[in-house]
Amino acid sequence: MGSVSLKIGDGTTRFKRASLCSSAVNILMLFSVITTNLFALFAFTYSPEQHLNQYPRKSISLISEQVSLILKEVDSSQRKPAQMEKELLGYDSLDLSRPNLARELKLFLEHNQLPLGKDSRTGITEMVASVGHSCGKSADLLSQYMSYKVSGPCSDDWSLGQKLILRGCEPLPRRRCFAKNIPKVGLSPFPVSLWKPVGNKSVTWSGLGCKTFECLKGKKLSRDCVGCFDLVSGYEAQKYVKARGKNDFLIDDVLAMGNGGIRIGFDIGGGSGTFAARMAERNVTVVTNTLNIDAPFSEFIAARGLFPLFLSLDHRFPFYDNVFDLVHASGGLDMGGKPERLEFLMFDIDRILRAGGLFWLDNFYCANDEKKWFLTRLIEKFGYKKLKWVVGEKIDSGKSEAYLSVVLQKPVRV
Ligand SMILES: *[C@@H]1O[C@H](CO)[C@@H](O)[C@H](O)[C@H]1NC(C)=O
Numbered sequence: 154m155g156s157v158s159l160k161i162g163d164g165t166t167r168f169k170r171a172s173l174c175s176s177a178v179n180i181l182m183l184f185s186v187i188t189t190n191l192f193a194l195f196a197f198t199y200s201p202e203q204h205l206n207q208y209p210r211k212s213i214s215l216i217s218e219q220v221s222l223i224l225k226e227v228d229s230s231q232r233k234p235a236q237m238e239k240e241l242l243g244y245d246s247l248d249l250s251r252p253n254l255a256r257e258l259k260l261f262l263e264h265n266q267l268p269l270g271k272d273s274r275t276g277i278t279e280m281v282a283s284v285g286h287s288c289g290k291s292a293d294l295l296s297q298y299m300s301y302k303v304s305g306p307c308s309d310d311w312s313l314g315q316k317l318i319l320r321g322c323e324p325l326p327r328r329r330c331f332a333k334n335i336p337k338v339g340l341s342p343f344p345v346s347l348w349k350p351v352g353n354k355s356v357t358w359s360g361l362g363c364k365t366f367e368c369l370k371g372k373k374l375s376r377d378c379v380g381c382f383d384l385v386s387g388y389e390a391q392k393y394v395k396a397r398g399k400n401d402f403l404i405d406d407v408l409a410m411g412n413g414g415i416r417i418g419f420d421i422g423g424g425s426g427t428f429a430a431r432m433a434e435r436n437v438t439v440v441t442n443t444l445n446i447d448a449p450f451s452e453f454i455a456a457r458g459l460f461p462l463f464l465s466l467d468h469r470f471p472f473y474d475n476v477f478d479l480v481h482a483s484g485g486l487d488m489g490g491k492p493e494r495l496e497f498l499m500f501d502i503d504r505i506l507r508a509g510g511l512f513w514l515d516n517f518y519c520a521n522d523e524k525k526w527f528l529t530r531l532i533e534k535f536g537y538k539k540l541k542w543v544v545g546e547k548i549d550s551g552k553s554e555a556y557l558s559v560v561l562q563k564p565v566r567v
């Protein structure tokens with residue numbers, strides 16, 4: 154996910170500034186051109202009587218020709234940077250008239266006029282399917298994704314879909330084919346399912362390096378998922394109930410800070426769903442946000458009887474404002490790129506968290522002092538109450554690394 158870059162924020166402001174400036178210059182240009190031409194016109198028309206019949210008409214049309222030429226020039230000079238900006242951002246490039254675009258894609262994206270005209274309640278006149286604006290940048294991949302036989306089986310191409318998502322094509326278009334079917338045999342009833350190993354055959358392995366859970370066991374899939382599919386012998390089964398160091402907070406301690414008001418939560422970059430599992434044991438419902446990077450995270454979480462949300466971190470969270478009692482995030486929060494990227498994300502987390510709700514930043518890796526300073530300052534900006542704040546060091550392959558673990562309480566803002 155680190156490779157996904159988000160340039161919109163900066164790009165748009167630059168674009169605005171540039172266009173503001175250029176339109177001011179354009180207006181000035183236009184004004185001077187028109188006044189000069191008006192003077193010329195005046196000079197021509199204010200000639201002795203005998204000229205009046207021959208020249209003025211010609212000169213007026215000449216002048217208006219000139220003005221329209223200049224207007225055209227002004228218009229195109231204004232359009233050029235806008236066009237360039239659009240191409241850079243990828244907004245303007247999903248051209249449905251392009252040849253070789255899958256028919257299903259055109260059909261899905263077609264605007265549908267409301268039969269009775271404007272709807273008075275919502276104010277809309279047509280219905281438009283939603284698809285990520287960057288889809289146009291990957292039109293060929295998208296077209297491949299949308300090439301199938303209607304009502305037939307889809308290709309086994311979930312990884313193509315994920316590839317598109319990672320390129321900013323999110324949400325993906327809907328399709329009219331049947332996704333590959335996996336017989337989910339041997340699912341256990343809840344809550345036994347929370348800790349029961351999931352069968353190799355219950356998940357799709359296509360497009361992944363590993364083909365069994367055995368193979369995933371020894372792998373470090375991310376900073377937060379080292380052997381996280383091993384629910385029996387590894388640290389995974391002790392996570393959140395047994396601390397390895399002062400950076401590991403225990404779930405019961407954090408829940409106690411919520412004074413019994415923690416009922417629903419959201420886990421960002423939640424690995425194999427162990428946070429949600431531990432919360433489920435305490436009757437707290439947690440949605441786990443994950444993609445399937447190098448492992449079948451979503452299906453594994455679902456097999457545990459938990460709620461996986463297949464969404465990249467660049468997508469606005471599909472939840473209403475002020476709904477969650479708790480948001481938990483760990484290393485997955487480190488998105489890379491410009492600092493503003495993390496800031497957008499933090500504002501979205503703040504939005505979905507209710508006043509009095511808890512934000513638990515769990516073992517966030519601070520690559521350098523600058524990162525730590527930026528994050529600390531960002532947190533200060535939100536005015537949260539610091540219930541717990543620990544900066545610890547861990548040794549990883551001989552190197553000392555700084556980690557930040559905090560529990561914050563969202564204030565009531567008036
Ligand atoms: C998955 O397959 C491996 C290798 O075939 C086997 O050793 C392991 O027991 C299987 N695991 C599950 C959970 O079925």
Ligand SMILES: *[C@@H]1O[C@H](CO)[C@@H](O)[C@H](O)[C@H]1NC(C)=O
Pocket residue numbers: 434435436
């Ligand atoms: C969870 O809810 C069940 C059913 O209401 C209850 O029996 C159980 O004690 C609760 N567990 C906890 C940890 O609160």
